Amino acid sequence: MRTLLCWEGQFTPADKAASDYVLLPFEVPPGVARLEVRYVFEGQGRPDSPNVIDMGLFDPRGADFLRAEGFRGWSGSARSEAILTPRSATPGYLPGPLFPGRWYVILGLYRIAPQGCACRVIVEAAEEEGELPHPPPPHLGGWISPAASASAEEAGWLRGDLQSHSHHSDAPGSLEDLIESARRRGLDFLAVTEHNTVSHLPYLQAWSRPDLLLIPGEEVTTYYGHMNAWGISRWLDFRCRTAEQLRAVIEAAHAMGALVSINHPKTDGPPWEYPPDLPVDAVEAWQGPWPLRNQESLAFWDRLLRAGRRVTAVGGSDKHQDRPSEGTPFYQVGHPTTWVYAAARTIPAILDAIRLGRVVITADVDAPWLELTAEQGDRRWMVGDEAPPGPLRIRCVVREGKGLHLRLLSRLGEQAFLAIDRSPFEWTTELDLRPHGYVRAELRGVRHFEAETPDDLPMVAMTNPIWGPVGWFEEER
Incomplete structure (x- = not known):
């Protein structure tokens, strides 16, 4: 082996x-x-370390923001080394020609001790x-997003993650194990959203x-909030x-x-530190x-709805697949389950349903079901639809929900809360x-001694809104 770089340095909070x-x-x-890249930093591998430094790689084709055609991989702080060959690469990194010229190791200064x-x-x-570091990908010709990845069927509800x-x-388990777990759970689709890389595509x-339709995704993992992108055809800068x-x-x-979603905007999510008014398509509520x-x-999410x-x-x-030897996991893929009302059993149809808001979320693949519709005469609207002005009959149907509580909400607050x-x-x-x-519905759990308000009850299912006529928000402003 020939040494191409041996760098030592000290990073400070000022850096x-x-x-x-x-x-x-x-x-x-x-x-x-x-190529073999290795790095080490103080506290590496310790969960309580005040330092976290991430690692990635660019080749001579470019490393500029948004124009980084030379992206060759990212492992965050999950690995201390990466190996690239023309046929194979460490997961998280992209195999292919090892072009002569100027390459870059990128270090991400996530946390630096005082x-x-x-x-x-x-x-x-x-x-x-x-020796190859990983089995070569089945296709080396690049990712082509499947316009019709499965035979079209009648419109209906599909369940996935x-x-x-x-x-x-950064998960210990393999991609094969993750996919097999989704199949065992009976999911119809699974978005695999690896952190800042596309080596899985x-x-x-x-x-x-x-x-089981596998949706190509990337979790754009910045140091100020995380964002999923679904239906990608290439790497997105983070x-x-x-x-x-x-x-x-x-x-x-x-x-x-592609569609984008703000991920887990909550304490230890990590929280979302960017403005909430960016043009995202969804929120991981x-x-x-x-x-x-x-x-x-x-x-x-509710604050966004109330703002129009x-x-x-x-x-x-957000399942990080376990190793098969690690026993029964705390939770599994499909906790919770996202249901989409898709026009066909294809990835584009699933993405269209999300874009339209035809989505219901349940606690598990076989959890109680909640349906919300609106009717006016012989016309009917479902979640994601825009209903006309005038009186509407709002209908909620719950299956397998005896003992739970139904809640109906709008921009004006809670409209109903009743026991099932x-x-x-x-x-x-x-x-x-x-x-x-708008109007949306929730299915909440059984009352317990600590539950002072409906918000204290665990969520069992929730719908997206049925929207009122366009213009209500502008009129109030």
């Missing part, structure tokens, strides 16, 4: 204040068939490919089947510090037909089991949505 990311250049000569943090980076090269992770980012393209930079990334996602501060995320934003609430397990005494359960009321702006 992070100046920039969250540092590029370390090194030259790759012609004829290299294997006293500073020592760091060392070594890059070595060889002319022989050697919109946030999950494997060993291609060729595998998703090869392994997507009609029984090196955002300002709202303007993140807006540019959102525009890049929309330009390729429910991440993992409900007691994990999801009431904060729900309140974040038509943004879809979604759920995501039978299954199935059906309840109707009349509302004119013009003053209310």
Whole structure:
């Protein structure tokens, strides 16, 4: 092995204040068939460490923000080394030609202790490919988003999970294990949203089947908030510090037909520190089991609704796949389950349903079901639809919900809260949505001695809104 870079330095809080990311250049000569990158920093691998430094790699094609054609991978702080060859790479990194020229190791200064943090980076090269670090991807010709990834069927509800992770980012379990877990759980779709990388996309393209559609995704993991992108066809930059930079990334996602969602905007989510008015398509209002501060995320989404934003609430397990030997997990993929009313069993149809707000979230794949519709004469509207002015019959149907509580809410607050005494359960009321702006429904759990308000009850299911006529918010302003 030939050493191409041996760098040692000390990072301080002032360095992070100046920039969250540092590029370390090194030259790759012609004829290299294997690159090995290793780094170490003070406190590396300790959960209680005050230092966290992430790592990634760019090749000579470019490392500029939004124009980084040379992106070759990111592992955050989950790995201390990465190996690249023409045929294979460490998960999180992209195999392919090892171009001669100037490469960069990128270090992300996530946390730096007040006293500073020592760091060392070594890059070595060889002319022989050697042992492959990971099975090569099934396709090396690049990701092509499937316009019709399964045979079209009648419109209907599909259940899935919109946030999950494997060993291609920071989960211990493999992508194969994650996909098999989703199949065992009976999901119809799974978005694999690895942190800041796209090394998993060729595998998703090869392994997507009609029984389980695999949505190509990336969790754009910045140091000031996380954002999912679904339906991507290439890597999205994550090196955002300002709202303007993140807006540019959102525009890049929309330009390729992808959707974006604010992830887990709650304490320890980590929280969302960007302005709430960025042009996102959705908010992850429910991440993992409900007691994990999801009431904060729900309140974040509800504030957007009350401000006149038509943004879809979604759920995501944020499951980081376990190793098979680790026993029964605390929660599984599909906790919670996001249901979409799709026009066909295809990835584009699923994304269209999310865009339209035709989404219901339940605590699990077989949890009690909640349906919300509006009727006027012989016309009927479902969640995501816009209903006309005038009196509407609002109908809620609950299946397998005896003992739970139904809650109806609008921009004006709670409109109903009632106990469910039978299954199935059906309840109707009349509302004119013009003053209310929208109406949405929740299915909450059984009352307990600590539950002082409906918000204290665990969520079992929730719907997106049925919208009132356009213009109510502008008129009030």
